[in-house]
Amino acid sequence: MQEELFTSGRNIPNIDPSLQIWHWPISLYLFLGGLAAGILFFAALFYILKKDNEYSTAVKVISIVPPIALSLGLMALVYDLTHKLYTWQLYTTFRIESPMSWGAWVLLIVTPLSFIWTFSYYREVYPKTEAKLKLFQRLKFLNTFEQFIVKNRIYIAYALVPLALILGVYTGILLSAFNARPLWNNAILGPLFLTSGLSTGAAAIILLSKNTKERHLFGKIDLALIIIELALIVHMIMGYYAGSQVQLEAMQLLVGGDFTVMFFGFVVILGLIVPAVMELIELIGYKVPVIVPAMLVIIGGIVFRFVMVEAGQLTRFLY
Amino acid sequence: MRYAMVIDTLKCVGCSDCVVACQTENNVPLGYCRDWITETVDGTYPNIVMELKSERCNHCDNAPCVRCCPTGASHIVDGGIVLVTADECIGCGACIESCPYDARYQHPDGYVDKCTFCHHRLEKGQLPACVSVCPTKCMYFGDLDNPNSEVSQLLKNRKYKTLAPEAGTNPHVFYLI
Numbered sequence: 354m355q356e357e358l359f360t361s362g363r364n365i366p367n368i369d370p371s372l373q374i375w376h377w378p379i380s381l382y383l384f385l386g387g388l389a390a391g392i393l394f395f396a397a398l399f400y401i402l403k404k405d406n407e408y409s410t411a412v413k414v415i416s417i418v419p420p421i422a423l424s425l426g427l428m429a430l431v432y433d434l435t436h437k438l439y440t441w442q443l444y445t446t447f448r449i450e451s452p453m454s455w456g457a458w459v460l461l462i463v464t465p466l467s468f469i470w471t472f473s474y475y476r477e478v479y480p481k482t483e484a485k486l487k488l489f490q491r492l493k494f495l496n497t498f499e500q501f502i503v504k505n506r507i508y509i510a511y512a513l514v515p516l517a518l519i520l521g522v523y524t525g526i527l528l529s530a531f532n533a534r535p536l537w538n539n540a541i542l543g544p545l546f547l548t549s550g551l552s553t554g555a556a557a558i559i560l561l562s563k564n565t566k567e568r569h570l571f572g573k574i575d576l577a578l579i580i581i582e583l584a585l586i587v588h589m590i591m592g593y594y595a596g597s598q599v600q601l602e603a604m605q606l607l608v609g610g611d612f613t614v615m616f617f618g619f620v621v622i623l624g625l626i627v628p629a630v631m632e633l634i635e636l637i638g639y640k641v642p643v644i645v646p647a648m649l650v651i652i653g654g655i656v657f658r659f660v661m662v663e664a665g666q667l668t669r670f671l672y
Numbered sequence: 673m674r675y676a677m678v679i680d681t682l683k684c685v686g687c688s689d690c691v692v693a694c695q696t697e698n699n700v701p702l703g704y705c706r707d708w709i710t711e712t713v714d715g716t717y718p719n720i721v722m723e724l725k726s727e728r729c730n731h732c733d734n735a736p737c738v739r740c741c742p743t744g745a746s747h748i749v750d751g752g753i754v755l756v757t758a759d760e761c762i763g764c765g766a767c768i769e770s771c772p773y774d775a776r777y778q779h780p781d782g783y784v785d786k787c788t789f790c791h792h793r794l795e796k797g798q799l800p801a802c803v804s805v806c807p808t809k810c811m812y813f814g815d816l817d818n819p820n821s822e823v824s825q826l827l828k829n830r831k832y833k834t835l836a837p838e839a840g841t842n843p844h845v846f847y848l849i
Contacts (some may be wrong), residue, residue: 374765374778435763436782442743442760453742453766532736532839533772597838670772670836 373666378429380658383524384553385426386460387546387654389419390521391554393467395571397513400506408570410562413474418557419467427460452530456523463516466509473502521547528665536603536668537661539592545585549654552578556628556650559643568643572632575650579629586621603668612664615656624653675751675789676816677803678823678832679726680848683810686711686724690802690811694728697790697801701780706787707802723849726802726811729754729775729787730835730843737767737776745783751815752844753791758783772839789813816844 396412396419399405405412431440444461448454476483476499489495502509525546528537555575562568593604607616628646635641686709694700694707707728714721731754738746738754745760746767756767756776761783768776768784779785790800798804803811814821819828826832827846834843 374768433765434782435765435778436758436761437763439743439759439762439783442745442762445760446744448742448744450739451742451766453740453764457742530740531766531770533770666769669774670839672836 373663375662375666376433377659378433380655380662382426382429382433383527383546383658383662384655385422385429386524387521387550387658388553388557388651389422389426389463389467390517390524390547391551392416392419392422392557393463393470393513393554394517394521394551395554395558395574396470397510397517400510401514408564408567410564410567411558411571413478415558415561416467416471416474416478420464420471423460423464423467427464452523452526455519456527459516459519459523463513463520466513466516469502470506470509470513473499473506475499518547521550524550528661531665533670534603534665534668535596535599535670536593536606536665538600539589539596541585541589541592542661545582545589548578548582548585549657552582553651553654556647556654559647560651569636572636572643572646575646576629576632576636579625579632579650583621583625583629586625599668599670602671603665606664606667607660611667612660615660616664619656620653620660623649624656625650628653673751674816674844675731675753675794676814676823676844676846677728677789677800678812678826678846678848680810680812680826681723681725682848683808684709684724684726685808687807689805689807690726693801693805694787694790697793698788700785704777704779704785706775706785725847727773727775727835728802728845729771729789730773730841730845731787731789732841732843734840734842736770736772736839736841740766740770742766749791751789751794753789753794754786755788755791756784756786758785772836772841773843 392415396416399408399412431437434440443454443457446454447458476489483489522543525543528534529539529542532538552575555571555578558571559568559575562571590604590608593600596604606612628649631641631646635643688709691705691707691709695705698706700706707726709724709726712723714723731752733752735746735748735754738748742764743760743762745757745762746754747757748754763778763782763784765778765784768778776784776786790798793800799813803813812822812826814823816824818824826848830848832846832848834846837843
């Protein structure tokens with residue numbers, strides 16, 4: 354039997370045809386949050402392993418990035434709120450079932466910790482800047498503060514490892530908690546976003562590192578993370594294939610739909626497979642400009658966030 | 673006490689009176705609405721079936737919007753009505769993303785707004801504005817916990833459906849079919 358379905362009537366200019374209420378700031382934040390989580394995770398981990406002098410970029414030099422990324426990300430998040438003056442209401446309660454509440458509280462703890470971490474390496478990494486600014490001479494209390502932090506740095510590192518992981522997972526869980534958007538509503542999104550965040554973090558370390566040994570180690574780490582990420586993406590697609598009608602329709606956006614070129618072209622091929630091959634070639638011993646795979650991973654990470662946020666909002670229950 | 677709305681799709685003519693009544697009663701800003709009419713035509717000419725119905729927030733038992741709200745602005749009050757406290761809402765949009773019925777919108781003032789089952793009218797013993805104006809009397813409103821109420825009796829004696837029950841929300845707007 355042929356069937357025609359025709360629905361009309363809900364013609365409301367400010368609501369229909371699509372309820373796209375999350376825009377670029379959300380995608381940008383998801384990327385920056387993941388990047389900061391990845392960098393902080395490696396920094397804290399290598400500090401705990403007492404490799405901070407051996408892998409100085411990962412622990413010390415790059416520590417300037419997370420505070421900037423988190424600050425920009427937080428600004429983007431607040432910019433996307435429509436009732437901005439009431440943002441403080443986030444911190445009047447903790448709602449265990451709401452991923453956004455978890456995220457707000459974790460950010461409230463991680464952001465200051467990332468600033469403190471950077472501050473603790475400020476004089477060591479930027480002696481020239483300090484020689485110009487003479488902050489420690491002008492403000493005496495900074496000396497006591499620095500001593501206190503350096504003494505307790507190991508505890509900050511212990512706290513940062515789980516917090517960075519929660520921050521990384523949260524960027525994915527934020528989306529997967531919405532059962533009304535079938536593209537997002539799968540449990541693999543949390544681990545996938547975490548892996549992607551760690552991978553972009555490792556890529557950022559490769560970009561900044563001047564030490565071949567360090568670059569090689571993070572090349573290997575990044576390669577492993579890319580392989581895990583590819584496996585998780587395969588799982589995600591398989592999950593859609595095995596899913597209900599709404600998930601099948603959601604998947605069509607990524608496989609053979611409007612987002613196919615962006616997803617498979619820019620995220621999977623250019624953002625994962627090509628850098629993985631290049632990193633592999635470099636590990637074997639050939640010379641590859643490391644900046645290329647690292648940049649590809651980072652750009653792929655950004656595009657991945659944009660694709661998931663934009664495409665997810667187009668999917669919905671049909672009734 | 674569990675408020676529910678029952679809408680007879682066989683009696684609805686799609687006049688949109690409920691939409692206008694709601695916009696007037698609740699001062700809904702121009703270009704937005706808390707309820708709307710859908711018109712679904714099924715089949716191939718000449719064997720076609722048309723269904724008209726008035727849709728709105730389903731005041732779900734397992735409300736995803738309340739679950740996702742980071743501040744507790746979205747909450748459930750006595751009678752199972754899902755409400756938004758404007759002063760607690762930060763406008764993050766998590767509830768809008770989480771609603772399978774797209775029943776919420778961002779008010780131009782910033783907070784998120786939606787159908788309240790005309791909570792302010794219920795407190796005065798009046799029916800929701802949409803129910804009270806329906807010219808074909810296709811909408812019914814009452815207490816589902818009371819087995820003798822009009823809504824309970826209708827659901828006992830007539831065939832009915834809810835929207836997207838597979839979303840697991842346990843909605844409380846029922847459609848007689």
